[in-house]
Amino acid sequence: MRLRAEHIEWRVHGHRLLDDVSLTVEPGETFGLVGPNGSGKTTLLRVLAGLRRPKVGRVLANERPMRAMRRHEVARTIAFVEQQADTLDRLEARQAVALGRTPFLSPLRPWSAQDDAIVDRALADVGMQSMADRLWHTLSGGERQRVHIARALAQQPSALLLDEPTNHLDIRHQLSILTLVKQLPVTVIIALHDLDQAMDCDRIGVMDGGRLVATGPPRDVLTLERLRRTFGVHATLLDDPDEDRPILRFRHAL
Template identity: 45%
Template sequence: MRVTATGVSVSIDGAPILDEVSLTAAPGCITGLVGPNGSGKSTLLRCLYRIIRPQQGAVLIGDDDVWQVPARRAGQLRAVMAQDQELDNDYSVRDIVAMGRIPHQRLLERESSADRAIVDEALARIGIEWAQDRRFATLSGGERQRVLLARALAQDAPVLLLDEPTNHLDVGAQLELLDLIRELRLTTVAALHDLDHAVAYCDAVALLDQGRIVAAGEPVAVLTPERLAEVFGVRAAMTTHSLTGRPHLVFATGTSRPSSERYAHSEHANRAQ
């Protein structure tokens, strides 16, 4: 299912964060949101999953405006893995994955046999069924992210929204999680910090800077050395990874763009949020 943002603008405490941003995420593809700290990528993602309401513009999943439909319908349209999600660590892994079925249940309705089957399938598909009776608090960071991905899968939504899904994970857990996400082939929009992950795993990227999309399209066409120098203030080269054969970015410091210019908007946006 297609995700479309049109003319989205957001200001927080009078500070502009997004300025008429438009984005299209194609069905079944992974679209990465990349940019410096404070560029607006997480704010845009929060507009997509109904945390921050735009002052202007519209957000559609398929033909549904996510800000006009009931919350239950929005939950059926998109699943979310957000940063720093607050969960009761005393819940079991299975309990947390089963929360993904809530948008499909009526108020006070008990879990059905169909719900249980979907939860079983999600646990098995993500490879976390062995931990279903464990308390969430006892898992490692990578295992917790797998549980949250299984919950998103159990939600049975056509769209997956991810905010820095590899944050705080070691390199092995990062790659395992990204491989799992790619295998799902859901329409996915992900705010990503690691540009090399964006190049290797995304079908398309949108590069944000100072609240605007400066380029969008295939990763190798968007994340050029010239743009990375301008937006991030780094030298970069696009190569081919010797192990995977995928495009691979390498970086070095040293451009003519002043650091004060690069970080002024970032600091302003961070204070606003």
């Protein structure tokens, strides 16, 4: 799926959170959104996911204006994993993941063995199959985050949007989730706090003060000058001997 934002603006109580943001993410691309706290990453993701309708500008999914799409159409094609989502305490992990199939169900299309198989696969993909029967309130923050990602995978979306999905995960599960996301045959837009993780994206966009100030391949965008100007840090770029990408080493803040 190609997702395109055209001249998006979003205001809250007169404060502009997004300022003339235009962006195109190509089918199958993994696009990283980075920027300081409060730069507009989450707001932009919610607009792209169809959860917020901008008063200025528009979002297109495969060249179709999202305003013209019904809610269930959007839910069948775009999945959004929030940074801090919640669900009912009395739900089991598997039941929470099964909610991802809701947009596809109707009186004429009830739950089927195919839905069971999709939920099982989603749980396995995030390493939660052994905890499928656990109640939500007994899960750790990291386990809950993996369940939310599994629920998004159960939607079998054409585009997957994730807001800092590794925040509550230990390093092993961070790496496994990022590897899984990179391998999915879908369009991915992922907001990341860790700039080293952003180096693995196909392209990245830098948000600053509600504006998209730079886009392109990570090594072209995350220059030492950009890191100093936008993130307020001094850094060094080192070559990774095992992979064809640089490693960021931060020395100190300005």
